[in-house]
Amino acid sequence: MAFLKHKIYGKLFSIFKVFPLKENKISFIIDSNQSFKGNLDYIKKEFERQGNFEFNFFYKDKISFNSFKNLATSKYVFLNDNFFPLAFMKFRDETEVVQLWHAPGASKKFGGSVCSPEELEILSMASENTDYLITSSKKVEKEYIEAFQIDKSKIEALGLPRLDYYFENHDLDKLKSEFCREYDIDSSKKIILYAPTFRDEEKYNNIFDFLDLERFNEVLGDEYVLALRLHPKIKNFYKDDISSRGKYVDVSEFESEQELMLISDILITDYSSIMIEYAVLNRPIIFFTYDLEYYLANERGFYYDFKQTVPGPIVHTSDELIDIIKNSEFDKSKISDFVMTQFDVIDGKASKRVVDFLLK
Incomplete structure (x- = not known):
């Protein structure tokens, strides 16, 4: 049943790919309780500093036709947590899908390190539709490859955006x-x-x-x-x-x-x-x-x-x-x-x- 729900997401999403992509549009995929929003906030602030961009929040549990349209027409899409429907959402080649992950480093095992074979399959499919996974260090690369079932070439050790908070005045x-x-x-x-x-x-x-x-x-x-x-x-x-x-x-x-x-x-x-x-x-x-x-x-x-x-x-x-x-x-x-x-x-x-x- 879970796979069916995710596939429906994918089908709905594909309908809205008929609309043209907007180069300055950015979407953030998030829970309605916004519990893991930290990295997304700092990425949004940095885009605002660097240019004129349009921002949208795609709430996982509050979907609408307009939210699917915004997602399908975004140049950049950011996640901060797992989102299994991504396994069935084929974005255009021009769109960059970026997984920031809410937790720093590698500590407690998660994702592909502990999940069932069925979850492992869908996790791998979601990672195929992800362009970049941002980590805090090259030293945790091996753990993130396993946790996300993702190719090493997609991992970029650029740091944890939310950590910038501690350098503010x-x-x-x-x-x-x-x-x-x-x-x-x-x-x-x-x-x-x-x-x-x-x-x-x-x-x-x-x-x-x-x-x-x-x-x-x-x-x-x-x-x-x-x-x-x-x-x-x-x-x-x-x-x-x-x-x-x-x-x-x-x-x-x-x-x-x-x-x-x-x-x-x-x-x-x-x-x-x-x-x-x-x-x-x-x-x-x-x-x-x-x-x-x-x-x-x-x-x-x-x-x-x-x-x-x-x-x-x-x-x-x-x-x-x-x-x-x-x-x-x-x-x-x-x-x-x-x-x-x-x-x-x-x-x-x-x-x-x-x-x-x-x-x-």
Whole structure:
């Protein structure tokens, strides 16, 4: 049935190829919740700086005849996530279809590294209809070839456009002050951003079954506040509310994940690729992996040895987590070494490199 739906997309799309292509038209394929929009925003800004372009957003779950027409007549088409109907959408030769992918580097296995034979086939077909796949480093080429089932010749290591954010002129004091006012937080406190990923195994998705929030606040509450940001897909993997009677700030709906990272002093995560981007800030990262052995044995796995490679201490219990923060036990050299395995260049010019490459 899934293939049938994707084929219908392809048939509808082909109808609108009778309309002439517009050299200055750009389309972005996106979810309606816009959860992975970061790279697309920065590419749009760079095109605006370089010329007069017309922009359209093709929402995957809100299709219309007009959206298909805009897509079919675009010179450039950008994706930031998987879109299986692309397997059956034959764009004209003049159109450039570019996959930016929302996550930096290569960490948790995804796509062709973990999917079923049926998904592998459609993934390969989608990659045949993709002109370029942009990555953050040549060092992750092998992993992306496998994940996207794509030919090496289509991969361009031009950097992660959304990383340009950190090179803009931000007033950190103002950002933190506004954040603290919005969430009624004492601005003198340091912010610990907790950003866990989702698990396929539902019982491990309620982090408050494993984090002793009362003890956390008792020991660290005078100096720190905990800001929890759940993965946008968590609702697909946990049917109940994730809540606790203890004190914390829920920033899951906060618009800018990058702003949260910028104003945070410490990141707690587990298996999420957010740690790759946060590592660029050279700030402490703690890996709270209460289900590590189960995860390594039963879930997607990693492109590297997790225990040996991640840029920060790995803890399994609340007490270990609290002790690490209390005693500031962090090795920043491990962070910088890790960053070098995930990025070729970090200079705030990734968006420009991508747009220059396409326009030239």
